[in-house]
Amino acid sequence: MILKLGFLPSEPILGTAAAVIGGVSxxxxxxxxxxxxxxxxxxxxxxLGTLYAVFYVAISVMLYANMRIVFLVIRSVIFAICSVCGGVMGVNRDEKVRF
Structure with missing residues (x-):
């Protein structure tokens, strides 16, 4: 949204950074x-990843009418993969031993 409002210059690296931040989050x-x-x-x-991807696609379509579908699908798949990995790792993490 910050890019759309024009507070930052629209560079390709910012779009990639936004995708990485979305995946990490x-x-x-x-x-x-x-x-x-x-x-x-x-x-x-x-x-969780599916819900995030649905909201991401809905907001992207509203903000950017000319956005390519390929980019939306790729980012949605990245978000789904990141969320599945996070879910699996969250369950499989061992409890800390407290003394």
Missing amino acids: VFASAFLAARLAGEKGLLHGLV
């Missing part, structure tokens, strides 16, 4: 969700 949120649930990390990650 969806990974972290799936990790925390699966960690709190304690089970079914794959399912939690997949649901």
Whole structure:
């Protein structure tokens, strides 16, 4: 949204940075969700990633009418993969041993 409002120059590297930040954020949120649930990390990650991808596509279509479908699909797949990995890693993390 900051790019659309014109606060930053529109460079290709900013779009890539936004995709990386989105992937990291969806990974972290799936990790925390699966960690709190304690089970079914794959399912939690997949649901969270799908919801994120749907919202991302909806907002992108509203803001950028001429955005290519290929970019939307690639980023949506990246978000889904990151969220599934976060969910699986969140469930499989061992508890810390406290003395």
